[in-house]
Amino acid sequence: MFGKVMKQELRANSLLYGVASAIALLFAFATIMNRRAMVLDYLMQAPLLISGCTIAIVVLVLLFLVHTALRYQKSMYGNEGYLTFSLPVSSVELITGKYAASALWGIIVCVLCGLLCFSILYGAVEPSATELFWTEVGKIWAMDGIRSSMILIAVSLTLSMLETVAILYLAITVAHLPFIRKGNGIFALIFFFGISYVEGKVLEFIPSLSTAYIEKTMTAIINNADLDAFFQGIRSFMLPAAISTVVMSVVYLAVTVILAKKYTSIQ
Structure with missing residues (x-):
């Protein structure tokens, strides 16, 4: 049933994300191809x-987070809730199936955002500096x-984006829960920021993730002004952060x- 739940969620969201992805790809492609135009047109359109x-x-990220929250609320506790709870599916399969579908859409959104970021960088380079741009990219990537x-x-x-989805679900x-009968949306926002705040306080107890350590590392990186040292410092707290996420x-x-x-009719 896990696969069926995931398939249903992907199908329900395919049109929205398909249109959003097409628009994002259109902007990225247009930005990259615009550099083939004449210099005057490039300076005007870039x-x-x-x-x-x-x-x-910005729209992709907000769309993903807001739609994921609304979709989960609607399918679990909204108009589709009765149908959802009537399915012969376990709570583990139901929640993880929905999360897996959201995670897949989240990964697609992240890839699209990465492509758009590259388009912005590439589009900001003057046509005359194209060869130099690719040379520098090759040198950096070779390290x-x-x-x-x-x-x-x-x-x-x-x-981090996928963890945000998990926090939204929770x-x-x-x-x-049964003792909250009104204002569920407001309480969901309160709990979302409350959980994020508590997590931040808990992670402070991990030395490599504490605010003091990160500030000290970033200060040393800035003072050193060395590219290798910069990325080495980033790795010192990014890897523990990824694991904790x-x-x-x-x-x-x-x-x-x-x-x-425990508190719903899921069997």
Whole structure:
């Protein structure tokens, strides 16, 4: 049933994300291809296309988070809740199936945002400097430390977005417990920011994730002004952060499953 739940969620959201992805790809492609135009046309159109890519990034992220929250609330505790709870599916399969579908859409959104960011950088380079741009990109990518750090940053950002989904699921589930009869949406927002705040305080006890350590590391990086040292410093707290993000996501999903199973009609 896990596969069926995931398939149903993907199908329900395919049109919205398909249109959003097509628009994002259109902006990215137009920004990249615009550099083939004459210099005058490029100077006139590039700022508009770069602004469009920037707006597309913001819209994609907000669309994903807001729609994920609304979709989960509607399918679990809204108009579709009765049908959802009547399905012969376990709470684990139901929650994880929905989360897996959201995670897949989240990964797609992150990839699109990465493409849009590259389009912004590439679109900001003057046509005469294209060869130099690709030469510098090749040099940077050839450095093992820098390459691994950039991949780690991308993975960490993606994991952070997926953890946000897990927090949303938990916050909405808690906001629909039996003792909360009104204002579920407001309580969901309160619980969402409350859970995030508590997590931040808990992570302060981990030395490599404490605010003091991160500030000290970033200060040393700025003072050193060395690219290798910069990425080495980034790795020193990004890797523990990525691991903690995975652990916390699993914890949030586990608590969500337990609460949904205990306080709803899921069997």
